[in-house]
Amino acid sequence: MAKSDFSFTHPLRVRWSEIDQQAIVFNSHYLTYCDIGFTEYWRKSPLPSFVQMSGSGCEFFVKKAHLEYHQSAKFDDELDICVRCSRVGNSSMQITTEIYPIVRKTSPFRARMNSTDSLSVLDISILLK
Numbered sequence: 001m002a003k004s005d006f007s008f009t010h011p012l013r014v015r016w017s018e019i020d021q022q023a024i025v026f027n028s029h030y031l032t033y034c035d036i037g038f039t040e041y042w043r044k045s046p047l048p049s050f051v052q053m054s055g056s057g058c059e060f061f062v063k064k065a066h067l068e069y070h071q072s073a074k075f076d077d078e079l080d081i082c083v084r085c086s087r088v089g090n091s092s093m094q095i096t097t098e099i100y101p102i103v104r105k106t107s108p109f110r111a112r113m114n115s116t117d118s119l120s121v122l123d124i125s126i127l128l129k
Contacts, residue, residue: 037081
């Protein structure tokens with residue numbers, strides 16, 4: 001999916017606690033990045049907050065998460081977390097998240113990164129209770 005297919009993005013900078021000794025993001029952090037993106041996506045929507053929904057007996061559960069890695073993010077990289085709702089069912093919805101590097105022309109390192117390819121793609125199936 002192209003970055004332009006997403007109407008919502010949330011910026012994030014890779015922090016020291018998220019990298020390994022080679023300064024590459026440890027793979028489990030991509031799920032956290034997607035969770036941050038979804039939380040901000042929901043916050044910007046006109047829908048009730050997670051707290052309000054929980055109070056009315058509606059809760060979110062991740063049923064399945066599929067990650068596909070295309071390239072690594074490194075320490076201090078700036079990323080765009082792109083989120084969209086790709087399917088709504090009777091008691092579930094599917095959220096698609098893609099993470100793209102923010103390419104700065106002033107940085108030779110980041111200029112070499114391909115900004116048209118996502119770092120990772122995550123499809124999450126969420127079951128509503």
